[in-house]
Amino acid sequence: MHGQHGEDPTEGPASAPYAYPPVSHEPRIQQLSDDLEKLGLHPFHLPIGVNLEEVEPGRAARSSVCIRCDRVDGFPCLLNAKSDSQVICVDPVLSQDNVTLITGANVQRLETDDSGRSVTGVVTLLEDGSTTTFTGDIVVVACGAVNSAALLLKSRGDRHPDGLANSSGVVGRHYMRHNNDALMAVSKEPNPTRFQKTLAMNDWYLGADDWDFPLGGIQMLGKSDGEEIHAQAPRWAGKISPDLPFDVLAHHAVDIWLCGEDLPQADNRVTVDAEGAIHLSIDEKNNVEGVKRLRHKLDGMLSELGMHEHHLLDRSLYLHKSMPIGATAHQAGTVRFGSDPAASALDVNCKAHDVDNLYVVDTSFFPSIGAVNPSLTAIANALRVGDHLTERLR
Numbered sequence: 001m002h003g004q005h006g007e008d009p010t011e012g013p014a015s016a017p018y019a020y021p022p023v024s025h026e027p028r029i030q031q032l033s034d035d036l037e038k039l040g041l042h043p044f045h046l047p048i049g050v051n052l053e054e055v056e057p058g059r060a061a062r063s064s065v066c067i068r069c070d071r072v073d074g075f076p077c078l079l080n081a082k083s084d085s086q087v088i089c090v091d092p093v094l095s096q097d098n099v100t101l102i103t104g105a106n107v108q109r110l111e112t113d114d115s116g117r118s119v120t121g122v123v124t125l126l127e128d129g130s131t132t133t134f135t136g137d138i139v140v141v142a143c144g145a146v147n148s149a150a151l152l153l154k155s156r157g158d159r160h161p162d163g164l165a166n167s168s169g170v171v172g173r174h175y176m177r178h179n180n181d182a183l184m185a186v187s188k189e190p191n192p193t194r195f196q197k198t199l200a201m202n203d204w205y206l207g208a209d210d211w212d213f214p215l216g217g218i219q220m221l222g223k224s225d226g227e228e229i230h231a232q233a234p235r236w237a238g239k240i241s242p243d244l245p246f247d248v249l250a251h252h253a254v255d256i257w258l259c260g261e262d263l264p265q266a267d268n269r270v271t272v273d274a275e276g277a278i279h280l281s282i283d284e285k286n287n288v289e290g291v292k293r294l295r296h297k298l299d300g301m302l303s304e305l306g307m308h309e310h311h312l313l314d315r316s317l318y319l320h321k322s323m324p325i326g327a328t329a330h331q332a333g334t335v336r337f338g339s340d341p342a343a344s345a346l347d348v349n350c351k352a353h354d355v356d357n358l359y360v361v362d363t364s365f366f367p368s369i370g371a372v373n374p375s376l377t378a379i380a381n382a383l384r385v386g387d388h389l390t391e392r393l394r
Contacts, residue, residue, distance in 0.1 A: 116159025
């Protein structure tokens with residue numbers, strides 16, 4: 001993980017420096033950072049997990065796995081240079097004799113003993129069409145907030161008529177995903193940046209001079225290209241000037257991500273119908289005012305940041321909240337943890353209150369989501385629960 005403590009005024013305490021120095025800005029993004037500082041704001045180097053060695057700012061060393069390409073954001077890395085869970089966790093552990101990864105498998109349900117207090121089988125449909133049941137002393141569910149909740153709801157039985165681990169009735173409820181805006185500003189000067197996702201700003205994360213509630217955070221997106229801009233054209237009709245043809249837009253694009261907090265609402269939920277189909281019910285307008293105000297703040301600064309005024313365009317192809325379930329990002333909250341079994345599904349160690357050997361260790365456990373990517377929180381919690389399981393198994 002690359003980063004620099006002390007730049008972000010909203011960051012919490014840290015026990016040690018980042019292992020690697022921050023990823024440097026390319027010239028146009030460095031200018032943006034300088035311009036933000038001139039306005040009295042606090043831009044910082046975005047912490048980012050890439051296997052990168054730089055010989056000078058903006059230039060990767062020949063020995064570096066990461067080459068600072070223009071596909072760092074929204075694309076899988078063909079060089080395995082991203083510090084994602086497959087590269088950092090899954091691939092290395094597969095060399096262990098006691099670890100087996102089964103691909104092409106679809107878990108259908110979890111079965112319990114007669115008491116309903118212990119999971120005795122993980123019923124799984126395999127790639128060849130056969131069904132098998134896996135067993136273990138401890139079962140950990142980590143399917144993502146939509147599918148973890150759906151699996152528990154599908155695993156209803158005599159002892160758990162409303163779904164496994166759901167005596168509280170909260171499984172599937174309180175679904176959260178961030179209130180996002182993917183935007184493209186138009187720089188007056190060319191922006192030849194390739195590796196653009198290096199800058200962020202949280203000055204209005206907790207509130208603003210004209211709003212007492214959190215607005216969210218601002219960070220860079222991966223660089224948009226001509227093909228994407230052409231695809232966006234119908235949505236931008238009437239919003240761009242005739243003197244800004246698409247090739248000019250592509251060369252001058254500066255891509256920005258706004259991320260605001262979603263709030264847990266019981267009726268934002270995952271349900272499973274009688275045929276086993278998953279349904280997701282969402283209030284699209286839940287807590288969106290903060291991000292609207294954050295966008296307004298950014299829009300009002302464009303001219304002072306070397307951008308064309310009134311050219312803050314939606315990058316709707318990047319991510320939109322109306323996308324189907326399969327495209328849902330930053331999902332959380334459907335199997336929340338807590339100390340009260342009547343109001344939560346999991347205890348503080350992410351063990352189901354109702355089942356002695358069942359844990360849910362993904363972002364389902366979140367009772368709230370904040371306004372940042374939940375991945376590092378999920379990773380930290382998984383390590384914490386892993387330590388707990390090690391103690392339990394001794």
